[in-house]
Amino acid sequence: MNKMEIDKLCRAWVVLYKEGRNPLSDKESPHFWAFEKLDDVMRDSPTLAWEIILRILAIDSSNSTIANISAGPIENILVLHGPAMIGIIEEESLKNDALRFSLVGVWKNAMSDEVWDRLQRIARTKITSVRMGKAKIDALCRAWVDFYAEHREDILSETVLKSPHYWAVEKLNELIRNNPELAWRTILRILSIDSNDVIVEKITRGPLEDLLVFHGHMLMDSVEQEIVKNDTLKSVLKNVWRGCMHENTWKHLQKII
Numbered sequence: 001m002n003k004m005e006i007d008k009l010c011r012a013w014v015v016l017y018k019e020g021r022n023p024l025s026d027k028e029s030p031h032f033w034a035f036e037k038l039d040d041v042m043r044d045s046p047t048l049a050w051e052i053i054l055r056i057l058a059i060d061s062s063n064s065t066i067a068n069i070s071a072g073p074i075e076n077i078l079v080l081h082g083p084a085m086i087g088i089i090e091e092e093s094l095k096n097d098a099l100r101f102s103l104v105g106v107w108k109n110a111m112s113d114e115v116w117d118r119l120q121r122i123a124r125t126k127i128t129s130v131r132m133g134k135a136k137i138d139a140l141c142r143a144w145v146d147f148y149a150e151h152r153e154d155i156l157s158e159t160v161l162k163s164p165h166y167w168a169v170e171k172l173n174e175l176i177r178n179n180p181e182l183a184w185r186t187i188l189r190i191l192s193i194d195s196n197d198v199i200v201e202k203i204t205r206g207p208l209e210d211l212l213v214f215h216g217h218m219l220m221d222s223v224e225q226e227i228v229k230n231d232t233l234k235s236v237l238k239n240v241w242r243g244c245m246h247e248n249t250w251k252h253l254q255k256i257i
Contacts, residue, residue, distance in 0.1 A: 001041075001048065009034050010055045017068045038073060046081040049073065050088065054099070061098035063173055063210040070105030071244035078106065082115035093122050101177045104214045107246055132175075132182060141189045143168035148202045149194075172207055180215035184222060187211065188233070195232050204239050212240065216249030224256050 001009070012034035019029055042049040053073050056065070077085055093100045103123035108116045132140070147165035160166065175183035187207055190199065211219065227234045237257045242250045 006052055006055055009037055010052060010059055013038060013056055014060045014065055017065060039076075042073065042076050042080060046077055046085055049077055050085060053077070054092070054096070057096070057098045057102065063176060063206075063214075066098065066102045067105055067210065067213045067244040070102045071107060074102055075106045075109055075111075078115055078119065079110045082111055086115050086118050090118065090122055101214070105244060131179075137182075137186055137189060140168050140171055141186060141193055144172060144190055145194045145199055148199060173210075176207060176210050176214065180211060180218055181222075183207065183211055184219055188226065188230070191232055191236065195236075200236055200239070204236050205241070208236065209240055209243055209245070212249055212253070213243060213245050216246060216253075220249060220252045223253070227256055 012031040016029055016031035016034055019031070038049065038052055041052065053069060056069055056073075078089075089099075089103070093103065100122065103119060106119060106123070111119070143165040147163055147168055150165070151160050151163060172183065172186060175186060187203060190203055212223075223233075223237070227237065234257055237253060240253065245253075
């Protein structure tokens with residue numbers, strides 16, 4: 001594949017998942033070919049598949065794309081070609097923040113124990129500390145609520161991106177990546193400020209699901225403790241979709257709600 005073909009595949013792959021489709025059960029999308037092509041390349045040419053994965057992350061490193069590439073192509077390449085690829089992944093992770101974060105969402109599946117252990121050393125030790133005082137957290141939460149009060153649509157148009165409150169969306173996404181415990185407290189604060197239907201839908205389908213996908217293993221005890229005293233949270237969690245959430249996290253969640 002030449003560079004133009006790779007770029008076309010990557011952009012179609014991103015759009016496919018942005019459509020909210022599950023390629024394993026929904027093959028009607030005009031972009032489904034990208035899923036099939038990457039799957040074929042994955043089996044026959046891991047080096048090319050790795051190039052495609054990195055290009056996808058360069059095109060779109062949003063939490064939703066990272067969640068899907070973690071539980072899909074990255075996991076598959078480590079299952080199929082782990083011994084050959086893990087060293088390359090270790091080296092790339094030192095200079096690629098999007099990749100490093102993606103590794104947090106990878107499941108073991110049929111990966112060898114050696115490859116899995118090396119992956120965990122990369123993924124679990126790279127979370128950095130992001131500190132924010134109460135006043136800054138409160139300002140973030142109120143700006144986040146104001147943003148979605150003004151912009152209920154999911155499409156990030158140029159006008160939406162220029163909103164004076166959009167910084168709060170980006171900041172919360174940053175916290176989810178780098179400081180899951182602070183992100184958790186921020187989500188709880190948002191729900192305490194405003195729990196109307198619009199805010200609940202946006203927090204559930206976005207930050208809360210992302211947090212549980214990437215860091216559920218770390219946070220489920222905190223979720224379980226909070227749910228006992230927070231009826232709003234319990235109601236919100238009933239509307240969370242599994243998506244790419246780890247099976248253990250999902251089962252724990254279903255048990256407590």
